[in-house]
């Protein structure tokens with residue numbers, strides 16, 4: 001912790017004078033995911049320097065650091081900011097960059113990496129960095145909930161309960177998510193929500209309501225498989241409360257990409273929505289637990305964040321895309337083992 005504090009202090013000292021050239025700030029969250037982070041800094045220097053960037057590096061010490069660092073970089077004329085972490089780090093960093101035109105890069109090393117996966121950014125760290133070095137960018141939408149931005153998904157109900165449980169775990173990574181989901185399911189009670197969008201109002205007892213800018217929660221769990229991140233709309237998925245067999249089938253469809261055809265689901269697109277519930281309670285923004293009001297105002301903000309992405313956008317195909325992504329994940333794990341050896 002002391003070492004990381006020194007890193008942040010050094011970075012702030014270096015930023016006393018405004019910088020006007022092609023500076024890139026790499027923000028590394030040392031506790032995200034389960035992998036070691038030592039290789040990231042040299043990798044980014046090696047690949048982004050020939051791409052025309054001068055690389056500065058800062059490590060986060062606590063929640064909120066990535067936002068403070070990215071704000072400072074924006075104020076000091078940095079041209080690109082890269083977050084190495086999971087969706088929480090991506091959220092904290094990206095929210096400081098919306099509307100600035102500063103290029104935002106993701107090196108996915110979190111537990112879920114939902115936004116990176118949606119954008120087609122490789123899970124292999126070298127491949128993800130090589131992709132940034134190609135300098136291809138698009139402007140993506142983001143969503144807000146009572147003024148708080150999210151880039152991947154926002155949810156209330158079961159997914160919020162899982163993110164609350166996950167945040168208390170000492171170990172991060174996929175396995176901790178699975179453990180949290182099982183332990184929350186046992187005591188979970190669905191609530192009644194009233195949702196108003198596109199001039200219609202509906203009231204129902206739901207297992208969860210997910211509002212999606214991107215197609216997945218992370219770990220290839222496709223809660224809105226056909227969501228576009230550049231259409232100015234949010235995909236709203238309501239999962240009805242059902243019995244354990246219904247829920248298990250929704251779970252299967254979540255990973256095969258067929259959730260939209262499951263009879264327990266109601267899904268639609270809207271540029272904005274309001275959800276009412278009986279009381280203030282838990283929710284999650286990009287997997288980070290928050291407590292929010294009984295009245296939840298949701299909006300889409302089109303084309304606000306400039307992100308490094310692959311040049312070609314892939315169309316989602318049920319079964320095929322999940323299998324392709326699983327294979328590519330295995331490749332990333334193997335390459336990690338190979339590099340550390």
Ligand SMILES: Nc1ncnc2c1ncn2[C@@H]1O[C@H](COP(=O)(O)OP(=O)(O)OP(=O)(O)O)[C@@H](O)[C@H]1O
Nearest residue numbers: 032033060061063085086087088089110111112113
């Ligand atoms: N040095 C630190 N010590 C403790 N927490 C930190 C530190 N730096 C950042 N954080 C917080 O760690 C949390 C988790 O980070 P992040 O979401 O990137 O990883 P993850 O949860 O493993 O991945 P994902 O969100 O993809 O599931 C964030 O809320 C972030 O604010």
